[in-house]
Amino acid sequence: EKVVIGRNLNCSHVLSVSDDPHLLTYSQTHLEIKRVKANDGSFHTQLKDLSSNGTFVNGQKVGRNRSRVLANNDEISLAVNTNKAWTYIEFDAILQKQYPACVTEHYTVSKTLGSGAFGEVKLVFETGTCHRYAMKIISKKGMSLPTGLTTDMSIRREVSILQQLNHPNIVRIERFFDSNDRVFLILELAEGGELFDRITSQPNQSGFDNETAKFLCYQMAQAVKYLHDKDITHRDLKPENFLLLESGQNKTLVKLADFGVSKLVSSETMLRTFCGTQCYLAPEIMKSNGQPYTSKVDVWSLGVIFFICLAGYPPFTEERKDFDLQTQICDGHVNFPPEHWGNVDAAAIDLIKRMLVVQTDRRLSMRQVCAHHWFKDDKVLSELRQLLDRECQLQVQRQQQQQSSAASEAAASSAAGNYLANWSPGQPLVDEVAADEVAADEVAMTSKPMVRGGRKRPSQTPAGGAEDRQPAKKMSVQ
Template sequence: MRRMSRETGGESQQQQKQQSQQSQQSHSQGGSSSSSGPQSSSQSSSTGSGTHSSLDTLPTQELLASIPEDTEPEDLPKPWGRLWALAAGFWNHNCIDDEYWFGRDKSCGYCFDHPALNRTERFKTYSKKHFHIIREKGPGNSFVVYIEDHSGNGTFINGDLLGRGKKLPLTNNNEIALCLPSHKVFVFSDLTVDDQSEHPEDFRKQYIMSKMLGSGACGEVKLAFEKSTCKKVAVKIIGKKKFGMDVSGSADRVGNVHTEIEILKKLDHPCIIKIENFFEGDDAYYIVLELMEGGELFNRVVTSQRLKESTAKLFFYQMLLAVKYLHENGITHRDLKTENVLLSSNSEECLIKITDFGQSKILGETTLMKTLCGTPTYLAPEIIETAGTAGYSNAVDLWSLGVILFVCLSGYPPFTEQNRNMSLKDQITRGQYTLIPSIWRNISEEAKDLVKKLLVVDPQQRLTTDEALNHPWLKDEGIIQQAHQLMRLEAEATLPSQLSGSRKRSHEEDEEENGGGGPSKRSAPSTPLLQTTLERNRRGLL
């Protein structure tokens, strides 16, 4: 804010002329600020090139003379909403005015014609005026925010097509996608709604909580933004009451949980989700995790019906390396499943990371196993037979990996409640599963052999991680090199999302936004039997 005062407090006409030129230059550079509309107090201190230039070129005495005595910030209007950028090339936007246009046209308050975007292939699919956000007076002193679609290729709210010329209310945590439902660009935060106070104070000082990403037996996961960097993170929230934990928080219990979390935070492997922070509230634990943009392996399998064998091999090799690392550090995962394998991008060949390890350190061994035994699709026979009360080795993770590999290759689970001839428990404890010939005939014998040697009821006869890594199916130098390259690049690489195979209209074909119908009709994908089976088996497994 002081920098803005310096710029507005110049006394000479020469300085004012210089500042005017710099202001025009800054305005033409769409990415020099997180918002192309009126700036909030936090945005006014951004380090645009024009600002640096004006400070660097003024002599020291002249600069000091230009500083007003009163450098208190002016009363700037507070934003009523914020758009958090989800896609690469976009930037966060504070909503202060009552309306904003978004699109390629330079007249738009949020103009896409910026080097970070106009050099991408996706830029051709955006419209000159893609969508419009309006805030209108509502009942009493309230306001209603609307989003209106003006595009040729579509604007999507939470995955649903809005439709050209149509508008809907825009509410807190709504996701906005452009051209494709999967191309999520923003999540909207209604800053007039106080939904942050329910979270611990220490958490609120560092993060802003946003939309739900998923929920399941062991808690829920939400998207959040780090205040200092706007970095996206995932936050796992584990309720204490649900697992019979001492809500009052005895000193011994609290100390143990914090100690165990500190140990888990030190784990460092490119195929394991990094725990970035930990907070304890009155009713829940908050685990801050790095966010994986590609989502869950489960969704990838459902969308594809099943993975190509080469893709399954690349993913499975990385899983084995991650589990081997956990075992070497004395950690048995216990809850490996496709939902707990996350992908770095939507690319077919990408890095994977395992999450939700070490939950027993927080919930306690007995509580965790009772929870998991309620939905045992991926659990090893030795856990099922004793309901998790007896001792078992880290061989349980190899069984779960066998189930994951089976699902990746075939698109359906080996053990399912849909089997009317045998209970789920009996299927698992007897190791009874079926290789459907029409699906497995195109899968290599080596892959089938690895699945069979992992899904062995006797844990003593089951493969170890080292034995699995040395299995002939995984002695593929091309896959090994590719996996290690992905791991080496993990710290710096952001793999771009791939465009859909269906051709999108370019902006040259967009009729320059004059007349014409909306986007072409899209046929809904069919839901095959195998996908339905997977969806049913997913219930309660997050």
């Protein structure tokens, strides 16, 4: 009926994780949680803060010797409000019965992270380890896809693609469950939210500084290059589909999600399906009329995202007054006015220009993008290696907890090694290929200036898993 938590060995739950940076700020008896029976026979759960260093519920400090009643899905943090330790769940048997046994045998379903056109995304906790994941629930009813594919075909395609991928900048699919009316994807949880929301939250909505933008853009480029190396074209790249692993800092790992409109293609196969979000669409898609196009559509879309990361506003939008959206894109009407780009690294501008080339044979490939001289920055790559090494260690720990055999440690190390095969600390992070073979004067530009105006704050969308296809959120220009 009562749990006492602290560093004292007599506590019900002892805080003793040696690598916890906050360990020494936890009190000997930090807090207690107990069930309290009311006069009507009902119960509630009460938390009491016993520490002067602070216990937080949903980011708010409780206060020493003060108590509060816990509600379902309350998040409890220790010492600082960002140091989340637990999520309190009122186990509701009726709620859990909404999901098939194949799901509830392995996971406890918690709060909704967001919803989309094809379903919703729930936070789930793995039985036995309490690891947090995002569960994407896809309804099989009422889905109508512009490509003419059936619901089951679309779902099988997404799952098939995800299960083949193993890269630190790609959202992992952990498990897959199927029922008569729904499909459940258990996905890696990226708790930092969408890249879009992080961009719009920057001071003055002016984009990231050069170093942070480089740190994030390089990871995005590596993720897309990895897909292209496997003959996969994403076709729906936008800031909403890049998720950040952590919420407390901008220099964090980036995860590419949402393969709902991806198509696996061989080297002989061309993409003929018109899809994606208009302001990120490549010119050849806008003009295709069903004609084939290649994976370089992703290079264009990523160039638009790089532009937004550095400037805080989009290069192409219906709110521009000089050209309609289709003309802007098809004729390559984009420029870099000095009042907004004066402090941006010239190498970054050069890269974006080479990505936003209308002629596909003169547009960079993803391999050339990753090898561009803007990314040849020892400091940024060293910081990224450190993050990736930490991610590798976490992977080993997760695998060890999920393995029950005597060979669990070896299996875990092997799995993590495969996971980070492209990011081995002993290997260069930048591909050895010349990115300068496309001449700067080949870039189609316009002399028309573009002036940034106010932004519209979009509605929230799922931040914890692969996003369902929806109209893109808007950033405004005048």
